[in-house]
Amino acid sequence: MAPPGPPLWLLAELTYRCPLHCAFCSNPVDYARHDAELDTAQWRDVFTQARALGAVQLGLSGGEPLLRKDLETLVGHAHGLGFYTNLITSGIGLTDARLAALRVAGLDHIQLSFQDSTRELNDFLSSTRTFDLKQRVARLIKAHGYPMVMNCVLHRHNLPHVGAIIEMALEMGAEYLELANTQYYGWAWENRQALMPTHEQLREAEAVVNAYRARIGNRCKILFVVPDYFEQRPKKCMNGWGTTFLGVAPDGVALPCHAARMLPGLDLPNVTTRSLREIWRDSDAFQRFRGTHWLPQPCRSCDSQAQDHGGCRCQAFLLTGDAAAMDPVCDRSGEHGKVMEIVLQGRLAEAQARTREHGMVFRSDGNSLRLSSEAGCAGRKSAK
Ligand code: FES
Numbered sequence: 001m002a003p004p005g006p007p008l009w010l011l012a013e014l015t016y017r018c019p020l021h022c023a024f025c026s027n028p029v030d031y032a033r034h035d036a037e038l039d040t041a042q043w044r045d046v047f048t049q050a051r052a053l054g055a056v057q058l059g060l061s062g063g064e065p066l067l068r069k070d071l072e073t074l075v076g077h078a079h080g081l082g083f084y085t086n087l088i089t090s091g092i093g094l095t096d097a098r099l100a101a102l103r104v105a106g107l108d109h110i111q112l113s114f115q116d117s118t119r120e121l122n123d124f125l126s127s128t129r130t131f132d133l134k135q136r137v138a139r140l141i142k143a144h145g146y147p148m149v150m151n152c153v154l155h156r157h158n159l160p161h162v163g164a165i166i167e168m169a170l171e172m173g174a175e176y177l178e179l180a181n182t183q184y185y186g187w188a189w190e191n192r193q194a195l196m197p198t199h200e201q202l203r204e205a206e207a208v209v210n211a212y213r214a215r216i217g218n219r220c221k222i223l224f225v226v227p228d229y230f231e232q233r234p235k236k237c238m239n240g241w242g243t244t245f246l247g248v249a250p251d252g253v254a255l256p257c258h259a260a261r262m263l264p265g266l267d268l269p270n271v272t273t274r275s276l277r278e279i280w281r282d283s284d285a286f287q288r289f290r291g292t293h294w295l296p297q298p299c300r301s302c303d304s305q306a307q308d309h310g311g312c313r314c315q316a317f318l319l320t321g322d323a324a325a326m327d328p329v330c331d332r333s334g335e336h337g338k339v340m341e342i343v344l345q346g347r348l349a350e351a352q353a354r355t356r357e358h359g360m361v362f363r364s365d366g367n368s369l370r371l372s373s374e375a376g377c378a379g380r381k382s383a384k
Contacts, residue, residue, distance in 0.1 A: 296325065
């Protein structure tokens, strides 16, 4: 097989610590079992190695990356290497002084998350009182002259508010608005029945987005991605496994996708024991699903394989128990009925729920430890 191209996008998950408790957090469900963090020198070394491999974009994420006191030092190092740096934050801890220091260090871009356009739902979904603080942080980010992406994860509770969320982004001067419909991995998988929207909600929200796009043009670019469960063809997840994306977890585990930690039988390498070059080019974890040679039938004979590379490995595992299976989102899969069943169960759960909290599991250390011990170990649990 030809050697892979460079990992253009490096995602540094600096810490799993976070002041929020979102029910759709993308951190692994068993995050509380992994509390080790690389130190400053180790992260600097990761950045240096990644840049030498050809990485150009660096996402600084978490948890909440602002909980790292060395964030400015790390940004300064990455900037010096020539990375385009993006801070992915809840905004908690982003003070005027830190914004100024990050500016001096060379930070290029900030992505600020909101959970909703209303204080009440924003604070419910994150299990914190942070809406007003986030509003103040958004104003500070613009006062410091940063380009800003506002990010809002969508699901059945806030899809009816899409118009108000767009208005909020416009009022804050966001250049981009990422309306990220929930994908069902990690904590969102645990909460799939409590979060699953309906087809009607998605259709209505998309119509609102399209009307705004026509009206506002380039003033704010709006991204709206339909959740996989409502598609007939799978996506080329991570732009193809091991082609573009390289994640590094707080403890140095290297990830071909942000959710890969839950996949059984995948021996994920660690940056503290192997070079990034070796990990990217030669490790079994990064090679396992790279390209299309490994595809099962009928994907191997399908003329869409170059477009989707067989879909998402994590979704295949969660829905079938086999990470090497065809992604059941594809309606040519014999398991596609499982996707439709989960969508239907979501509708039934909504009809039966007496309160919004019903069936919702918020991210917390206690829930993390409980769920991961129920799953046997490492939080690996599929629907099979
Ligand atoms: Fe892991 Fe799609 S999220 S391959």
